[in-house]
Amino acid sequence: MPGLNVDWHLGGLPLHSPTLSGDSKLRTLSWNNHTAPASVNGWILPEEDVEDEMETLQVNGNDAAANGYRAAERQTMDRKSSSPMMPAFMTSAPGKVIVYGEHAVVYGKAAMAAAIALRSYLLVTALSKSHRTITLRFPDIDMEHTWKIDELPWSTFSQPSKKKYYYDLVDKLDPELVEAMQPHLSIMSPKASPEDRKIHQNAASAFLYLFLSLGSRNFPGCVYTLRSTIPIGAGLGSSASISVCLSSAILLQLRTLSGPHTDQPREEADLQIERINRWAFVGEMCIHGNPSGVDNTVATGGKAVVFKRGDYSGPPTVTPLRNFPELPLLLVNTRQSRSTSTEVAKVAALRNSQPAVVEPILEAISQITESAHQLISKSDFDAKDAGTVQTLGDLMKTNHGLLAALGVSHPKLERIREIVDTVGAGWTKLTGAGGGGSAITLLNSNASPSTLQRLEKALANEGFEKYETTLGGDGVGVLWPAILHNGSDDENGEDIDQEIFMDADGREGIERLVGVGVGALEKRDGWKFWSNAGGPHVNSEGKQEPISG
DSSP, rough: TOOOOOOOTTTTOOSSSSSSSSSSSOEEEETTTEEEEEEEEEOOOSOOOSSSOOOOOOOSSHHHHOOOOOOOOOOOOOOSSOEEEEOOOOEEEEEEEEEETTTTGTTOOOOEEEEEEEEEEEEEEETTOOOOEEEEEGGGEEEEEEEEEGGGGGGHHHHHHTTOOOOOOOOOOOOHHHHHHHHHHHHHHHTOOOHHHHHHHHHHHHHHHHHHHHHTTOOEEEEEEEEEOOOOSSSOOOOHHHHHHHHHHHHHHHOOOOOTTTTTTTTHHHHHHHHHHHHHHHHHHHHHHSSSSSHHHHHOOSSSSEOOOOTSSSSEEEEOOTTTTOEEEEEEEEEOOOOOHHHHHHHHHHHHHHHHHHHHHHHHHHHHHHHHHHHHHHHOTTOOHHHHHHHHHHHHHHHHHHHHHOOOOOHHHHHHHHHHHHHHHEEEESSSSSSSSSEEEEOOTTOOOOHHHOOOOOHHHTEEEEEEEESOOOSEEESSSSSOOOSOTTTTTTTHHHHHHHHHOOOHHHHHHOOOTTSSOTTTTTEGGGGGSSEEEEEEOOOOOOOOO
16 A cells, blocks of 8 residues: 555554555454554544444545545454543634735635634543433533434435535535524523524534534534633634534544644645634534635634635635744724624625725735735744834734725724824734724734733723734644643643533633643643644744644
């Protein structure tokens, strides 16, 4: 089987000189008269019937180029009377901000989006075989629901014409599958307000669509608990972050992801990121209908991307900016609700009535994105240089002015900008659709502590909610098993169980317990990231660091 990177395991230990039984199909491993399940790229393939229909492995073919290896054919070996449960594990993904290019991206122009250090976290705990239920918990929005696995609409999702596999590209939802889920969503949160109930059902629809598409009736019972430090409805990609957590967790349970590990080839890591991103986009479609794909792409890959989608019938053009530095950012939530669709429609109406005016504005916004891209891509780019930061800040400020000209700002956004300008703390723009939501400020490295204190006091006096965070952090991460040291002397670390995770108090409590971003211990042991494979990390000083995790 030339060209295939395969690791073999027996009892958890790597083996050498294995013998394959079978020809091109991966079946079992024989070594010193022992038989063991095969493992592809470090993940032991499941002995249990996770998939009813397992596909044969294709090597170096067209499908392999797009999808990597396919799942091995179902094992035909004697099974133990009982097998150990998968250990509890966690996945995490960041929120995002649009740094440059809002609204122009809708019309095929370029936009730049970057990950922020505010993140979502998902803890997955397997239940014993006798527990045939799945539970989705999201205590931050007072949501919890349990479904009986055997009562879910498997017959609809498993029809040959509708069944999907982890390597499939799904670019639209199947109306029949969506309809089949409705009885299982409509019973949720009967005592919640209509607005909260809609949020609960949207989150659950993303989870169920992924679970039913990728899993099978034989999937083990589990509890999925979500916690998030990302404000909901503020244009910060909270739903995409959650979708990435769910996508990566289910794919990990299916043993269809390799890594992440520090010596993983960049191409292999990119394949895993693409796979997670594809299914996260499906979750985003369940929540938003017709998402751009920006949010889930950044939440999966981290750092920053230049994103361009000229034709919605095909995939977007995404240029990863792996050298994007971690920059200090102040994120301010206006607490003003807004509708993305309303703001997009507002620009569309203005463009239709005044095309000669609006088209140059959209093109100018695109040129701002391209200018920032060119600056960051320079070999001598120095994120600590005051002139470089000034240029990035000036581009942000100009971008905001153009968005205001399109009519998508808001008095609260303008007030935040005015406060920042008055104290001289940095450069501010709206992020996302506008009309409310959030503003971002690239902090001036020369701003004194007293200046930042005056800024904090002024924002608090007017009721704004601020978050000190960073741009350009890690993408989707895995903590397997869910054990952290948290600075303790216990060499065995601390097991993160459901009770401990549920009891974490607010954003700061979550970050102290499991965080990889704001408030977390520096490069906490345990968390690993596909975005760190195959290349250096760039810190806030623009210096390359060794890969961590």
